[in-house]
Amino acid sequence: MSNKHHLELTQVGMDFPTPKGPFNALQDVNLRINKGEFISLIGHSGCGKSTVLNIVAGLYKATKGGVILDNQEVNEPGPERAVVFQNHSLLPWLSAYKNVELAVKQTQNGRSKKEMKEWVEHNLELVHMSHAADKLPAEISGGMKQRVGIARALAMEPKVLLMDEPFGALDALTRAHLQDSVMEIHAKLGNTVIMITHDVDEAVLLSDRIVMMTNGPAATIGEILPIELARPRNRIELADNPQYNHYRHEVLKFLYEKQRKVESVEEHRKKQSEQKSGATQINVA
Amino acid sequence: MSKQQAVPMIFNQVRQMNWPTLNQFLSATALPIVGIVVFLGLWSLMAKNIDTSLGSFPGPAAVWQQANVLVGEHNAQMDKADKFYERQDERNAVRVAKDPSYEPKIRNFTGAPTFFEQIWTSLYTVMVGFIVASLLAIPIGILCGLSKNAYTAINPLIQLFKPVSPLAWLPLVTMVVSAVYVSTDPMFSKSFITSAVTVSLCCLWPTLINTAVGVSSIDKDLLNVSKVLRLNAWSHVMKIVLPSSIPAIFTGLRLSLGIGWMVLIAAEMLAQNPGLGKFVWDEFQNGSSESLARIMVAVLTIGVIGFALDRLMLALQRKFSWDKSAVLR
Numbered sequence: 001m002s003n004k005h006h007l008e009l010t011q012v013g014m015d016f017p018t019p020k021g022p023f024n025a026l027q028d029v030n031l032r033i034n035k036g037e038f039i040s041l042i043g044h045s046g047c048g049k050s051t052v053l054n055i056v057a058g059l060y061k062a063t064k065g066g067v068i069l070d071n072q073e074v075n076e077p078g079p080e081r082a083v084v085f086q087n088h089s090l091l092p093w094l095s096a097y098k099n100v101e102l103a104v105k106q107t108q109n110g111r112s113k114k115e116m117k118e119w120v121e122h123n124l125e126l127v128h129m130s131h132a133a134d135k136l137p138a139e140i141s142g143g144m145k146q147r148v149g150i151a152r153a154l155a156m157e158p159k160v161l162l163m164d165e166p167f168g169a170l171d172a173l174t175r176a177h178l179q180d181s182v183m184e185i186h187a188k189l190g191n192t193v194i195m196i197t198h199d200v201d202e203a204v205l206l207s208d209r210i211v212m213m214t215n216g217p218a219a220t221i222g223e224i225l226p227i228e229l230a231r232p233r234n235r236i237e238l239a240d241n242p243q244y245n246h247y248r249h250e251v252l253k254f255l256y257e258k259q260r261k262v263e264s265v266e267e268h269r270k271k272q273s274e275q276k277s278g279a280t281q282i283n284v285a
Numbered sequence: 286m287s288k289q290q291a292v293p294m295i296f297n298q299v300r301q302m303n304w305p306t307l308n309q310f311l312s313a314t315a316l317p318i319v320g321i322v323v324f325l326g327l328w329s330l331m332a333k334n335i336d337t338s339l340g341s342f343p344g345p346a347a348v349w350q351q352a353n354v355l356v357g358e359h360n361a362q363m364d365k366a367d368k369f370y371e372r373q374d375e376r377n378a379v380r381v382a383k384d385p386s387y388e389p390k391i392r393n394f395t396g397a398p399t400f401f402e403q404i405w406t407s408l409y410t411v412m413v414g415f416i417v418a419s420l421l422a423i424p425i426g427i428l429c430g431l432s433k434n435a436y437t438a439i440n441p442l443i444q445l446f447k448p449v450s451p452l453a454w455l456p457l458v459t460m461v462v463s464a465v466y467v468s469t470d471p472m473f474s475k476s477f478i479t480s481a482v483t484v485s486l487c488c489l490w491p492t493l494i495n496t497a498v499g500v501s502s503i504d505k506d507l508l509n510v511s512k513v514l515r516l517n518a519w520s521h522v523m524k525i526v527l528p529s530s531i532p533a534i535f536t537g538l539r540l541s542l543g544i545g546w547m548v549l550i551a552a553e554m555l556a557q558n559p560g561l562g563k564f565v566w567d568e569f570q571n572g573s574s575e576s577l578a579r580i581m582v583a584v585l586t587i588g589v590i591g592f593a594l595d596r597l598m599l600a601l602q603r604k605f606s607w608d609k610s611a612v613l614r
Contacts, residue, residue, distance in 0.1 A: 059509055077512040089506035093528045093607030102524065106514045136607070156514075 006035040006070065006192060007056070007160060013064030014051050025051050027218040029065070031211065036190040040203040042251065043213030043222075044259060049196045050164060052213075056194060057083050057162050069159060079107040082158035086165045088145040090137040096148045097133040100124060100155050107156045123155040124148070126185055143174035147181070154185065163195040167202070175199075176235065179206060187232060200255070204247045205235060212254045222259060225250055343578035348585070351578040359399040366394040400564060404586065407560035410477055411549045411594075414484025415542050421485075422492035422541070423534060427526060429493070430500020447490040451483050451548040455556055458482050476558035480549060487548040491540035499533025500526055528607060535602040542598055546591050561587055 012029040015022035026048045033039055041049045054060040056067055058077035067074040069081065077083075082103075090099045100120045104111070111119060124130045127147040137145050146166060153161055166182075167175040179202060186193060186206075197203050203210045207227050214222040227247055229238065238244040325345050335342035343351070377389035398406070429436040462479045503526065511525045553562025565583050568576045 057509075057513065059512060077509070078515055079513060081513070083509065083513050085506050085509065087506060089504070089510050091507065091510070091525070091528070093531075103514060106516065106520075 005032040006037075007031075007033040008068045009052070009056070009065070010068070011065035012052070012055060012062045012067065014048070014055065014060065015063045024218045025216055026055075026062075026220065027064075028220050031221065033192060033194070035192055038186055038193045038206055038208045039195070040207040040210045041194065041196045041213060042198070042200070042203050042210055042255070043219070044215055044255065045198070047213045047216050048219040049213055053083075053162050053164055053194060053196055056160065057081050059083075079103070079156035080159045082153035082156040082161055084146070084149050084153045084161070084163040084166045086168055088137070088142075088149040090145055090148055090152070092137050095134050095136055096124065096129060096140070096144075096151075099137070099148055100152045103152045103155045119155060123151040126154060126188075127151045127181060141174075143170050143178060146170065146178060150178075150182070150185075154189070154191075158191065160192045160194065163193065165196050165198065168198065175202070179235075182206065183231075183233065200248055200251045203251060204229075204244060205233060205238065210247075210251060212251065212259075215259050223254055225254075337577065339572055339577055340574045343581050347578040348581045351575055352582045354575070355400040355579065355582060359401045362396050362399045365396060369394045398559060400583075403559065403561050403564045404590070406477075407549060407553065407562070408590065410480045410558075410560060411484055411542075411545050413477075414481040414549070415488050415545045417481065418485040418488035418541060418545070419492055419538060422489045422537070423496050426493045426496025426534070426537070427500050427522060427530075429497035430530070431522075431526065436497060436501075443490060443493060446486075447494075449486075451487045451552055452555055454483055454486050455479070455552055458486070459556060474559075476556065479556060480552050480558045480560065483552045484545045484549050488541040488545040491544065492534065492537035495533045495537025495540070496530060499530030499537075502533075503529045532602075532606050532608055535598065535606065539595060539598045539602070542594050543591065546587075546594060550587055 009029055009031040012026060013024070014026040015024050017023075029052060031039075041052060043049050051060060055062045056074065058074050058081060061075065074081070090096075091102070094102065097120060100123055101116070104116050104120050104123075121130065121133070124133055127150050129144060129147050129151060132140050132144060137148070140148075146169075150163075150166070167178050170178065182193075183206060185191075195206065204227060210225040210227060211221055212223045212225065213219050225247065229241075229244060229247075329344040329346070332342040332344040373392065377391075380387050381389060425439065429439055459479050462475055462482065466475060466478055507525055507529060511521050516524060549560065550562040550565070552558065553560040554566045555562075557563055557566065561583055565580050568579045568583070
């Protein structure tokens with residue numbers, strides 16, 4: 001490989017056709033990613049994070065610019081850019097084992113039957129799911145489904161692992177467990193990872209760099225924050241670490257000061273109910 | 286206090302019983318029985334008051350009696366057939382003994398088909414028509430679901446032919462079958478082919494439409510999985526499309542089989558093709574005092590078989606559908 005970067009996004013722009021004419025979702029997205037880097041994409045909803053991920057995955061085709069992976073242009077989806085979807089998207093009629101096996105069979109034609117079996121089992125072991133290999137997706141919890149989804153993606157031996165809010169639908173404890181698993185796997189395999197997240201802690205804990213995106217339309221990269229915390233990282237120790245808190249502060253400042261979104265519905269309701277309860281108290285008095 | 290003591294023992298026992306199971310028993314078994322008893326009562330009351338040219342309308346008792354008569358006729362006919370074959374075997378044995386070069390001739394028994402043989406003919410015909418239709422409808426449905434262009438091209442034809450009554454098809458099918466299906470030693474009788482084709486023509490649409498809808502509404506994430514895995518067209522259909530649209534396909538198949546069964550009876554009546562429909566028509570033409578009761582036996586049989594076919598499809602759906610949580614009824 002030349003001294004070029006592993007994964008390059010150059011002047012990527014995306015227009016979606018709408019009845020009222022094209023909608024410019026992304027503009028001038030430039031990003032160079034090194035091999036083995038863990039990148040988080042963070043930003044308010046509707047800022048085009050998923051669009052970026054889908055373009056790298058090849059599921060969308062950028063209307064401007066392009067993506068180059070190891071000197072090859074990305075123009076269709078493929079197993080070397082495996083995706084972990086937000087809603088696990090396991091095939092509901094296949095067991096955990098069979099779901100991973102489908103990916104293995106599809107990508108590893110060179111392997112013998114026995115090697116394929118071992119590879120499926122190895123990947124389930126990696127996400128600590130060997131015990132539920134024969135369960136259908138409907139029979140396991142959300143966190144376990146997501147683990148199997150990660151095992152399926154890893155089994156493709158991707159150059160880049162793309163994760164679209166992989167833990168968004170999980171409760172906080174399960175999420176923490178899975179984050180630890182992902183850090184463990186990343187340390188072991190050294191895949192390049194691009195992860196979309198809404199969670200500031202998650203981004204700081206897992207990433208080498210956090211890519212913060214401006215609000216759409218015509219969203220683009222606002223700032224890039226390198227996270228220079230030693231690995232392996234421990235969430236409990238880091239909670240008290242001034243540097244860690246500084247990074248959190250930087251991301252929060254970007255999201256809530258520089259890219260402040262119009263007040264969210266929840267906040268709006270909260271304020272209203274506060275006003276109301278204040279008003280009733282006066283009445284009672 | 287005294288009131289409580291006055292409550293008989295049995296009431297206390299009833300109170301201590303496991304109510305959920307009792308309730309389940311009531312709703313699962315007792316209520317349908319109540320429904321049937323009320324129906325039978327109303328039927329026998331009304332039947333007495335309806336006078337037709339063939340006597341009064343048969344009540345449940347008369348129908349039950351005729352059902353037994355039909356069973357008896359069937360058994361008698363079977364006996365006759367057995368004896369016929371016995372005699373034939375004896376005759377042949379004697380001739381072969383006389384002349385070893387003689388090739389015995391086996392002739393089929395030619396008695397009129399009994400009620401039960403008519404049932405069998407109808408069942409066989411409907412299953413053949415239904416299976417042929419399904420083998421056509423499922424692939425076309427998948428094509429329509431996968432490709433918007435295919436759907437746009439085929440949809441007008443579906444909408445045009447879906448509402449056509451089987452009876453409108455029947456004369457055309459009859460003429461085409463007699464013109465095209467020419468063979469000196471036919472494997473199937475023409476009447477069978479005519480009925481089966483008519484059934485097929487009406488069975489196609491629900492399966493086709495439901496398959497197309499099922500295929501076109503597959504979860505987008507699963508389609509993306511297929512793309513990331515670079516599944517080829519065949520694996521895509523076999524591993525993603527077909528399994529995920531199985532529930533919708535079965536909904537279509539169940540509707541189709543129900544329609545096919547109704548269509549078949551009508552077709553048999555009109556075309557005088559063997560089967561339950563012909564039995565009904567023959568009894569109507571016969572016009573004896575028992576005819577109405579015998580037709581009523583056929584009506585109830587048609588209903589029971591239709592119900593059984595639907596349950597059969599439901600059992601198959603339960604077996605093949607991965608979505609065990611879906612409520613099927």
